Amino acid sequence: MDTKTIKSESAAITAIIAGHNNNSTDLMDILIDVQERFRFISEEAVGIIAKAISSSISEVEQTLSFYHFLSRTPTGKYTVYLNNSAVAEMMGRDEIAQTFEEEAECEFGTVSEDGNIGLFHTSCIGMNDQEPSAIINQRVFTSLSRKGVIELVHAMKNGVEIDDLPGTGVRSNIIRPGPILTMEAQPAEILKKTVSRKPEDVIAEVRAANLRGRGGAGFLTAMKWQLCRAVKAERRYIFCNADEGEPGTFKDRVILTERPELLFAGMVIAGYAIGAAEGILYLRYEYKYMAEHLEDVLRQMREDGLLGKSAVAKQDFDFDIRIQFGGGSYVCGEESALLESAEGKRGEPRDRPPFPVEKGYLQQPTVVNNVETLCAVAKIMLKGSNWYRALGTVESTGTKLLSISGDCERPGVYEVEWGFNVNDILRMVGAEDVQAVQVSGPSGTCIASSEFNRRLAYEDLSTGGSMIVIGNQRDLLKDIVLNFTDFFISESCGSCVPCRAMTIQYKKKLEKILRGNGVAADIDQMLSWEKVMLVNRCGLGQTAANPILSTIRNFRELYNSRLRKHTDFVSEFDLSAAVRESCKITNRIPGPGGG
Amino acid sequence: MNKPLIATTSLAGCFGCHMSIMDLDDRILQLIELIEFNKSPINDIKTLSKECDIGIIEGGCANSDNIRLLKEFRKNCRVLIAVGECAIMGGLPAMRNNSASISECLQEAYIDCVSVQANDEGLIPNDEELPMLLDQVYPCHEIVKIDYFIPGCAPRADLIWDVLTALISGKKMELSYECFKFD
Structure with a gap:
């Protein structure tokens, strides 16, 4: 590389860092921007970044080496990440992988000789209902066929712009919408109702609804909020955990696509209830393709006065929301790892106590709530806790969004009241000759037909929402x-x-x-x-x-x-x-x- | 009744697990009331001279002599216990498994490493007395049947004490979460 090129690259990297105010807690954003611009992060780039954010080379390397979408070696002008989840394999991933290798003339884990196409494996990208699927330069390509891959690689070889590559697009596949997925009010109405009440009353309403966290652990939402609110602090944060990395889960992707206003309204409510000044949506990098859409929604909410200074026309309620991207890591779905990552570090879980409600993001009291939980909050504020409690069972109130995939006729998102049993669900999705159902993804449990009469509920078969149907042929x-x-x-x-x-x-x-x-x-x-x-x-x-x-x-x-x-x-x-x-x-x- | 016989050895370990046995402190005196040590670094008996009741293995298998000794223990001990991370999963020595071949390891250790001195000829030790390095570092359970595993790096003295006294008395032991949760 000649001196001129190196100089212009250094200048570009310096500009990227300046765009983040040389802030070390913005390291993830800086690394992602450099990765996207140059398709890798060079040793020179690491040095420039470390110096600019007053950190050390090893600290930058630590963060960079942790996330699998960040790379120290070139990943190609087109970087293909082919999902290797079990369902992708069930849907014929092997043939697709082989076709990619034949057409691109390089093996997985490498870049083609001309540096044009890089092929890589990646863990579940949240597209189990439309596998095999791949991410190419932050765009998602679903339901790949051999013919489709041949066309795709041909286009890449001809230098077609990423947005013009054939076959991009994600389907929402909402098969059975319920109260969360049916929009009945604009966020303005929900939020006006919220700020007309005292924050304590908002928490009391959520408590009365007996809402429990939808990420899987099922902690009482109101209790989490109360604990956070009770800690004296200069600044509090509300995080939305949109890092759904559990293989087989994609319901948050559908909410983010179809009902972002509801989710953001939920974040404003939570922020109001705990006294937070900032809401941060921690979004997995796999969903980077949604960034523009989500930013548009946030911009509209700011224009409508629902975010910003005196949000929802409530004096002294200054609240805004920003998006923080991850870099490809399952563990960042764990709340303390998520916070570490948001601070620009490796996404390693923290030891507890202290819990995030006491010392979370930047050591300040922080609530981390799941996407679906926050949507439920918005609905509760609109329709009241009595309405919500009437849904589901006594111990598990409300509804649950299920991401169902695998050997069934109608994979997609289903919103059901808690209390449905597995047999009902299998009938609903058109699954016959079922050997097993993987409930809550790999970290959950694999049940046999003798347990299909169990009910989905915190008190029986608890679930974060992923259900993979495994047929007898497997x-x-x-x-x-x-x-x-x-x-x-x-x-x-x-x-x-x-x-x-x-x-x-x-x-x-x-x-x-x-x-x-x-x-x-x-x-x-x-x-x-x-x-x-x-x-x-x-x-x-x-x-x-x-x-x-x-x-x-x-x-x-x-x-x-x-x-x-x-x-x-x-x-x-x-x-x-x-x-x-x-x-x-x-x-x-x-x-x-x-x- | 004769006291149960215990033999212990360290294969590819750091002797940290044996330090943990030493960490029983004055309970060592109680222990020798209950048992008798055969081959062990604790008493410096070099060879297994009798059939033993309990064999304690620290470390995984990195070379041919580790394999020989582990098999000898299996043959001569009624109950064989893998103690510590290296015996159970290879531990630190197993870091070489996915990162370097044997030749790369030897090249680095005896020729390239900055601390190597006076090896101008670039010799790699090859005396007949030396055991052969294995292609990988193996956990003990892949070589012989292991009856029990005591986790930790190193397992705490209390845990080793609880296991031994439970085995000797034939009582069931409770493994509480706290006894091997460190941070």
Whole structure:
């Protein structure tokens, strides 16, 4: 590269950083902008960024190396990220991957020789109802076919602009809308109603509705707000967690597409209730394609006086919302990891206490709520807690949005009242000959038909909203459980040892069993390791062995049928193969037995 | 009745787990009332001289001698326990598994590393007495059947104490969350 090019690149990077006021907490935005502009982040760029934000090279590298959409090496003019979720594989991902490789003339994990096309795998991108799908330069391409991929690569080779590439577009697939997904009021009406009441009364209304967090953990929303409000602080924050990374979940994507006003209204309500000055939508990078649309909605709300100084014409209520993008990391869906990421750091969960409601974003009291929770809040303020409590069951009030995919006729988003049982749902989605249902994604549980009479409710079968239907034609252990285990291995933040390393032991055991070399003791060992997984700091790490553990519990016969009988132990270790390389280097001949 | 016999060894470990056994402090005196040590770095007995009741393994398998010793323990111990992260999942030594081949490891250790001195000929040790490095560092459960796992890096002395006394007395032990939750 000549000096002139280097100079202009440095200037461009410096301008990007200046656009973020050289602020170290904006590191994620800076890195994303540089990545998008240059298709990678060079060593020079890292140096320039570190200097400009008064940080160190290693700190910038730490953040940069954590997120899989940020790269230190060139990723191609067109960067293809093909989803490798289990459902993508069920829908024929292998053929699509192969076609990409043949047409682009490079393998996954590499960039074509001319630097034009880079092919990469990525974890679930929230398109399970329209797989196989891929992200190319922040645009999403769904329901890919072999023919479609050939056209796509041809267009990329001819330098077609990203927006003109064939086949882009995401469908919302709302099959069954309910109260959340049917818009009955403009945000202005909801918010005027809200600010006419005292913040304490708003919290009381949400408490009366018995609303629980929809991200999966089910913590009482009003209690979270109350705890945050009670902490004395200069500044409070409300975060919306839109990092839905649990494979099989895509309901937040649909809400963000179809009902962003409702969500933003929910954020304003929460901000008003806890006394926050800023709302931050933490949006996963996979959904970057929505950025313009969401910014338009926010702009309109500002114009309408619903955001900004004296928001909703309420004196002393200054509140605005901004969008913070992630960089590709499942763990950032955990609230404390999300906050770390928003501060420009690696998305590693924090140790607790203190909880985010005491010390959250920038050490200030912070509430993190799920997209769906905040939408429910907006509806509760509009129609009242009595209306809301009448929906669902006594302990699980309201409705739940389900993202349903896999072996069924009508994959998509369904809004149902809590209390529906699994059989009802399977009928609704047109699923027959069902072997298993993965409830709440890989971190949840895999249930067999004997449990299909269970009800979706916090008190019975709790769910964050992902349901993957697995037909009888699938090899559950090989097609699903192994894929989920790989997912946890690749998405571990690496902070806690069992999540980082024990998951690999689990995978190796499973593969041993799949090769027909497992014995009963291998199953017992995997069960005995369960307690070790609890050492992990966050809920995601603690559930990282669930794909295997829940199928051992519910599908034991699938394991048993592959075990070797009448033998105590089988080792696949081969000593002579294991010492071959070191013998060669040292010119030695292995002794008897290889040693 | 004879006291149960215990043998312990460290394979590809750092002896931290054995330090944890030493960390039993004065309970070591109680322990030797209950059991008798056979081969162990604790008493410096070098070889397994009898069939033992309990074998304690620290560390994973990084070389051919680790494999030999682990198999010898399995053959001679009724109950075999993998203690600590390295024995259970390979631990720090296993960091080489996905990052470097054997030749790269040896090249770095004996030739390229900045701290290497006086090896102008670029020799890599190859004496017959030295064990052969394995292509990977293996957790013990891939080589022999392991009966119990005690997690931790290193497991706390209390946990080791609880496991040993439960095994000797035949009582069920409760693994509370706190006993191996560190942060």
